[in-house]
Amino acid sequence: MSGGLKNTFFGKRLRGVGAQEDQEPRTTTKTRFNPVFPIATAVGNPFLTSEAASASTPSLDAASSSGSSSVAPESPAPDAPSPKKDYGDRFIPSRSEDDLITSYHLKDNGPATPTKKNRIIPSESDAPKEQSNALFATVLHTEMAPELPSRPSSPVRPVTTPTAPTTPTRRKLYSFNSPTKTSPQRALERGRALDDPTSSAYSLSPVRPQSSKILRSPRRDARNVCKTPYRVLDAPELAEDFYLNLVDWSSTNVLGVGLGSCVYLWTAHNAQVSKLCDLSNVSDQISSVSWVQKGSLLAVGTFSGRLYIYDAATLQLSRQYTQAHSQRIGSLAWNSHLLSSGSRDRMIHHRDVREPGLDPVQRSNGHRQEVCGLKWSNGVDNGYASSSGSGPAGLLASGGNDNKVCIWDLRGSKRPPTTAPSTHVSIGTSRARTGAPGGTSASGDEGAGANDSNYLFKFHAHTAAVKALAWDPHVSGVLATGGGTQDKNIRWWNCSNGAMLGELDTGSQVCNLIWSLTSHELVSTHGYSSSHAQNQICIWKYPSLEMVASLTGHMNRVLYLAMSPDGETIVTGAGDETLRFWNAFPKRSESEREGLGGERSRLDYARLIR
Numbered sequence: 001m002s003g004g005l006k007n008t009f010f011g012k013r014l015r016g017v018g019a020q021e022d023q024e025p026r027t028t029t030k031t032r033f034n035p036v037f038p039i040a041t042a043v044g045n046p047f048l049t050s051e052a053a054s055a056s057t058p059s060l061d062a063a064s065s066s067g068s069s070s071v072a073p074e075s076p077a078p079d080a081p082s083p084k085k086d087y088g089d090r091f092i093p094s095r096s097e098d099d100l101i102t103s104y105h106l107k108d109n110g111p112a113t114p115t116k117k118n119r120i121i122p123s124e125s126d127a128p129k130e131q132s133n134a135l136f137a138t139v140l141h142t143e144m145a146p147e148l149p150s151r152p153s154s155p156v157r158p159v160t161t162p163t164a165p166t167t168p169t170r171r172k173l174y175s176f177n178s179p180t181k182t183s184p185q186r187a188l189e190r191g192r193a194l195d196d197p198t199s200s201a202y203s204l205s206p207v208r209p210q211s212s213k214i215l216r217s218p219r220r221d222a223r224n225v226c227k228t229p230y231r232v233l234d235a236p237e238l239a240e241d242f243y244l245n246l247v248d249w250s251s252t253n254v255l256g257v258g259l260g261s262c263v264y265l266w267t268a269h270n271a272q273v274s275k276l277c278d279l280s281n282v283s284d285q286i287s288s289v290s291w292v293q294k295g296s297l298l299a300v301g302t303f304s305g306r307l308y309i310y311d312a313a314t315l316q317l318s319r320q321y322t323q324a325h326s327q328r329i330g331s332l333a334w335n336s337h338l339l340s341s342g343s344r345d346r347m348i349h350h351r352d353v354r355e356p357g358l359d360p361v362q363r364s365n366g367h368r369q370e371v372c373g374l375k376w377s378n379g380v381d382n383g384y385a386s387s388s389g390s391g392p393a394g395l396l397a398s399g400g401n402d403n404k405v406c407i408w409d410l411r412g413s414k415r416p417p418t419t420a421p422s423t424h425v426s427i428g429t430s431r432a433r434t435g436a437p438g439g440t441s442a443s444g445d446e447g448a449g450a451n452d453s454n455y456l457f458k459f460h461a462h463t464a465a466v467k468a469l470a471w472d473p474h475v476s477g478v479l480a481t482g483g484g485t486q487d488k489n490i491r492w493w494n495c496s497n498g499a500m501l502g503e504l505d506t507g508s509q510v511c512n513l514i515w516s517l518t519s520h521e522l523v524s525t526h527g528y529s530s531s532h533a534q535n536q537i538c539i540w541k542y543p544s545l546e547m548v549a550s551l552t553g554h555m556n557r558v559l560y561l562a563m564s565p566d567g568e569t570i571v572t573g574a575g576d577e578t579l580r581f582w583n584a585f586p587k588r589s590e591s592e593r594e595g596l597g598g599e600r601s602r603l604d605y606a607r608l609i610r
Contacts, residue, residue, distance in 0.1 A: 131219070142211045225539065225549035229580035233266070235259060239285075240556060240575025242467060242484065242511065242527070243330045243344075243372040243401070247560035247573045248298075250291035254312060255562070255571065256298050257579070258286030263300055265312055268564065276300075276310055277317075288341075290332035297353070299339055301329025307341060309353060321358055324349065331467075333374035333396070340396060342371030348398055350410065366398070366406040366455045373399030375469040377477070377495070395456070395495055397479055399466030405459040405481050407495050425498045426458040457498040463487045470513035472542075474520050482510025485528045490540075504545050508534050511559050517567030518585045521548060525572055527557030537561075537572055539584060553580055 205212050237260035239246065246258035255266040256276070263276040263286055279285065279302060288301040296313040307324035310317055325343035333340045338361075339351050346367050349360035377394035396408040459481070468482030468490075477496040483489050488508055492501040508529030515522055522540045529535075535558055537551040556575030563570050570584045 135214070135219075138214055139207065139211045142214065143207060146208060146210065223548065223586065225551070226583050227549070227551060229551075229553060229582050231581040233579040233581075235573060235577050235579050238560075238573055238575070238577045238579075240559065242465070242509075242557070242559060243370060245288045245290070245331055245560070246286060247562050247571065247579070248289050248291050249562040249564055249571065250296070250298070250312070251294055251565045252296055252312075253565055254291075254296075255579075256289045256291060256312070257573070258289050258300070261285050263289060263298070263310075274315065276312060276315055277308065287328045287330055288332045290334060292334045293336065299332045299334070299341075301332055301341060303328040305329060305343065305345075307351075309339070319353055321351070323358070324351075327370075330370060330372050331374040331398075333376050335376040335394070335396070340374055340376070342374045342398060344370040346371065346400075348374070348396075348408075362410060364396075364398070364406075364408055364410075364455070366408075366458060367400035367402050367404060369401035371398055371400050372465060373397075373467040373469045375471060377471045377479070395477075397469045397471070397481075397495075399469050399481065401465040403460070403462045403464055403466065403483070403487070405462065405466050405469070405479075405493075406455040407457040407459075407479075407498075409456045424459060424461040424500060426460065427456075427498060457493075457495065459491075459493060459498075459500075461491055461500060461503075462489065464509075468510045468513040468524070470515050470522065473515050473517060480513050480515070480522060482506075482513050482524060485509045488530075490522075490524060492542075502543065502545065504540070506538070507531055508536070509557065511557060512561035514561055514563050514570070516585050517563070518588050521585070523561065523563075523570060523584065525558035525561050527559065535574065537570075537582065537584075549584075551582055551584075554578070 203209065203212070207215075235257060238257070239260075244258075247255070249255050253268045255268065257264050257266065261280040261284060262278045265274045265276050266272070267274075276298065277300065282304075284302045284304050284306065286300060287303050288299075290299045291297070292299075296311055297318065298310045298312050300308040300310065301324075302308075305323065305325035305327055307319075307321040307329060308317060309319035324341060325345050325347065327344035329341050329343050331342040337352055337354050339353055340348060341351070342348050346365060346369060348364040348371055350362040350364070351360045355361075375397045377397070396410065398406045398408065400406075462481065462483040464484030464487035466481055466483055468480075470480045472478035472480065477494060478501065479493045479495050481491050481493065483491075488506050488510065489503050490506060490510055490513065491503045493499070494501055506524065506526065508531070509527035510524055511527050512525040513522060516539075520542050522542055524538050524540065526534060526536050526538065533550075533552075535552065535554045535556060537558060539548040539550075540546070541548055554572065554574040554576055558572050558574050560573035561570060566588070568583065568585050568587055569581055571579055571581050573579050
């Protein structure tokens with residue numbers, strides 16, 4: 001060390017470091033470290049030495065680590081340039097920034113962009129609002145882009161005979177007067193416009209005459225539907241199961257609800273509640289309820305396959321079938337004295353409640369999975385007499401978890417189809433069945449081995465379970481069906497020839513369908529949805545398929561639906577354990593009430609003769 005640096009501060013510091021190295025010999029290596037990962041510094045040492053780097057990061061140079069050296073480290077110069085960064089072959093890049101799903105909190109399998117085929121139901125919609133929006137859009141278009149007046153045709157230069165050239169006279173070649181003001185034809189047009197009393201010169205309206213004409217044009221008043229329920233009832237233990245039917249409204253204005261192992265009756269005119277039965281003593285639960293069209297009989301199906309028939313007027317048990325089905329009974333449907341039950345055992349049993357026997361009079365099997373929907377086409381299916389029904393023993397529609405809809409004709413008549421079979425429809429046979437229950441079928445259908453698999457039609461268009469079924473009370477033979485979560489479609493069928501009349505993509509799970517008695521409209525309740533709108537009640541205009549209103553309020557899927565006997569009120573039930581009552585349809589006139597709710601039919605023209 002030079003004599004000039006001996007007594008300086010840096011010389012004393014170097015001598016002290018050298019003495020420590022002599023006492024503790026060590027091996028120095030050439031250090032390499034990854035600057036991406038932070039290295040902790042020693043406490044009290046603001047500088048990071050090579051020893052600290054070698055202690056925190058293992059050596060990457062095998063050759064330098066083999067030999068030992070006692071060379072003292074150099075003092076870090078404050079103005080020394082930073083050493084060149086050498087990442088080496090141990091550099092591991094961070095891939096967290098490349099993960100867009102994690103970085104931006106994206107969801108896997110998110111809903112696709114809605115298209116015309118994937119229709120999304122708006123959460124709030126009604127006919128007056130849509131009519132006002134359409135009128136506003138028309139007026140706005142008229143004001144912003146008015147129709148241009150028809151331009152006159154281009155003038156045609158008359159053909160003249162050539163003349164000899166003459167000396168030009170002294171006249172002005174350019175005229176600075178406005179031709180529009182001095183033109184006689186333009187002045188005549190302005191005079192005629194002022195003679196018109198509808199001229200814009202006399203109008204006090206801020207809009208154009210075309211827009212005023214649109215605003216003054218007569219329009220049909222849109223029906224306004226109240227968006228809030230007028231009554232909400234608590235329904236504890238109301239099961240949230242898509243395959244059950246736990247709510248029904250009788251013709252005597254009594255609502256039957258299955259809650260857990262009990263059935264409760266709610267009388268509409270006085271709001272009185274009474275318990276009809278309790279099956280907790282046999283460890284059973286209610287799976288379906290259904291009222292007879294006229295009367296006070298209520299059929300109750302259970303999870304264990306039992307079937308009970310109660311008289312709601314006396315709260316007494318009238319019939320009991322302990323082995324009606326081998327599994328739960330999810331759907332029931334009445335046709336006068338004939339009671340049909342659909343079960344998870346894939347069978348449909350038909351019983352005559354007037355007979356004391358326990359065996360069904362007929363059996364039907366056309367489904368491969370649980371039967372979750374049953375509906376008769378007779379004219380008194382909804383508690384009123386209609387002239388468009390198919391008689392007291394009409395067609396039976398059944399929907400199953402196998403995504404199929406079967407049409408049954410139990411009257412024994414054979415109806416040849418009028419349309420050719422397609423990929424959406426299978427055509428079966430309907431033979432006279434006079435044999436005793438237990439006879440085998442010779443149809444060779446996919447439900448072979450069943451007692452009766454001779455369906456009339458089978459529809460294959462749906463791609464999810466079909467629980468929602470509704471016969472049109474205004475047009476004979478028209479059936480509406482709704483699919484589950486993977487389908488989301490409502491389809492209309494002509495059950496006279498098996499043709500599909502139309503379909504509507506609702507954008508959400510269809511849980512129930514019911515027709516209005518006062519207008520040609522259809523009510524649908526929904527559950528799971530591919531959009532933000534779900535758990536709504538929608539009213540559709542048929543056959544235009546326009547939405548009349550969308551009612552919201554339930555917090556869970558709207559799995560249950562029933563209509564009052566007067567056709568003005570609907571009640572909905574959901575997994576949020578509430579029953580909500582909606583004024584969905586207008587009141588009927590006195591003539592309609594006499595024709596639909598009384599004993600006389602609309603076809604009785606003799607009562608109209610004075």
